[in-house]
Amino acid sequence: MNTTPTGKLLHHRTEGPATAPPLILGPSLGTSTALWDDVAPELAVTHRVIRWDLPGHGGSPADLIGPGATVGDLADLVLSLAESLGIDRFAYAGVSLGGAVGLHLAVHHPERVASLAVICSSSHFNGRAPWEERAALVRREGLETLAENAPTRWFTPGFTVPALVEDHRTAAPDAYAACCDALAAYDIRDELSSISAPTLLIAGREDPATPPAHLREIADAVTGSTLVELPGASHLAPAERPEAVLTALRAHFAGDAERGVRVRREVLGDAHVDRAQSRTTGFTARFQDFISRYAWGEIWTDPTLTRRERSLITMTALVAHGHYDELAMHVRAARRNGLTPEEIGAVLLQTAVYCGVPAANSAFAVAQRVLAEEDAAES
Known part of the structure; x- marks a missing residue:
C-alpha cells in the first residue's frame, strides 16, 4: 500500500x-x-x-x-x-x-x-x-x-x-x-x-x-x-x-455498460436481453446497469479466460447453488460459446462429485430439456 x-x-x-x-x-x-x-x-x-x-x-x-x-x-x-x-x-x-x-x-x-x-x-x-x-x-x-x-x-x-x-x-x-x-x-x-x-x-x-x-x-x-x-x-x-x-x-x-450490453447479447441472445430490458423499472434500473457494467462489461470481457471456459465455470457455480432457472439460460449460452452437448454433460457429471448427486440430477434434467428444445428448433 x-x-x-x-x-x-x-x-x-x-x-x-x-x-x-x-x-x-x-x-x-x-x-x-x-x-x-x-x-x-x-x-x-x-x-x-x-x-x-x-x-x-x-x-x-x-x-x-x-x-x-x-x-x-x-x-x-x-x-x-x-x-x-x-x-x-x-x-x-x-x-x-x-x-x-x-x-x-x-x-x-x-x-x-x-x-x-x-x-x-x-x-x-x-x-x-x-x-x-x-x-x-x-x-x-x-x-x-x-x-x-x-x-x-x-x-x-x-x-x-x-x-x-x-x-x-x-x-x-x-x-x-x-x-x-x-x-x-x-x-x-x-x-x-x-x-x-x-x-x-x-x-x-x-x-x-x-x-x-x-x-x-x-x-x-x-x-x-x-x-x-x-x-x-x-x-x-x-x-x-x-x-x-x-x-x-x-x-x-458509459463505455463499460455499452460493451457489457453487447457481450450480454452475444452470450445470452437478443431475446433474453430484450426481455430483461423491457421489464426494467426505476427500482431495478441500477441493478440492470450494474449487471451490464460489472458482470458483462468487466468480467466476461476479461481476456484471461475464454468464453468457453467462463461457460464451464458458470454452469458449475449455478449447479452448486441450485440456480436452475439461471442454469437453463447458461446451457443455451454454453452452446453459443461453442460447447457441445457432450462437454456440457461432462461438466454436469463433474458437479455430481463436487456439488452432490441430487444437484447434478436436477441439473441434468434442466440441461436435457434445453438441449431438446434447441434440437427441436433446429429441425
Whole structure:
C-alpha cells in the first residue's frame, strides 16, 4: 500500500452507490472539491464518485507535499487515497493539474486506470520559468493578488464563481507553491503514446492557460482518444459549462455498460436481453446497469479466460447453488460459446462429485430439456 510521509490522506468526498464503479475526480490548482459541484452529483447516479483536494486546498493537509514536489508525488497521494477506500482500479477525470495527475497515472500505473478524461489540461505547462516565478511570488507575498486575478484566468468575461475564488484565496501558500513546483517540472509529452486507457480530452475554446492546441497535442499522441472542444468555456469548464462537461463524461464513462450490453447479447441472445430490458423499472434500473457494467462489461470481457471456459465455470457455480432457472439460460449460452452437448454433460457429471448427486440430477434434467428444445428448433 502506498503511504504518505505524514501518514495523512487527501481530503475527499464520496458520493454514489458503494457497489458502483469508482470514478476519481481531480481539481485544478487553487480550487477545491467545489469545482465539481454541478457535475459530481449527476455522475454519482452510475458511479462511486470520489473528489479530492490538493494539499493545502479545501480540507487537505498542507504538509502532504513540500518544495520540489512533482506531479508523481500527487499521483502517489491519489493512489494512497484509492487504496484506503479499497479501490484497486478506477476511472479518472481531472482538470488542469488534476488532469496532469491523471495522465501520470495512465502512463506510470496503467493497471489502475480503467478510463481517463483530461479536462483543460496539458502534457506540459509552458516550461519551468513561469511556475518558478509564481512559486517564488506566493512564498514571498501569499495568494491575495493571484486570487484577485483568478476570474480572468479561469473564466470567460462576465462569469465567475465566488466560492472557487475564495478557495484560491484561502489555500495554504506553501502548499500552493509546491504545486507550482510540480507544474514547473512536468513534461510527459514523450510518454503519451504509452497510454492504453480509453481517453477523452475536453478543451475550453476560450482557455488562455491550456488552449485547445494543448489538448490536441495529447489527442494526436494517444491512440484512439477523443477530443471535445467546448465553446464559451475557459479554464474551469466543469464550473462554467457543467452540462456540456457532464454530457461528454457520461458518454465516455458509459463505455463499460455499452460493451457489457453487447457481450450480454452475444452470450445470452437478443431475446433474453430484450426481455430483461423491457421489464426494467426505476427500482431495478441500477441493478440492470450494474449487471451490464460489472458482470458483462468487466468480467466476461476479461481476456484471461475464454468464453468457453467462463461457460464451464458458470454452469458449475449455478449447479452448486441450485440456480436452475439461471442454469437453463447458461446451457443455451454454453452452446453459443461453442460447447457441445457432450462437454456440457461432462461438466454436469463433474458437479455430481463436487456439488452432490441430487444437484447434478436436477441439473441434468434442466440441461436435457434445453438441449431438446434447441434440437427441436433446429429441425
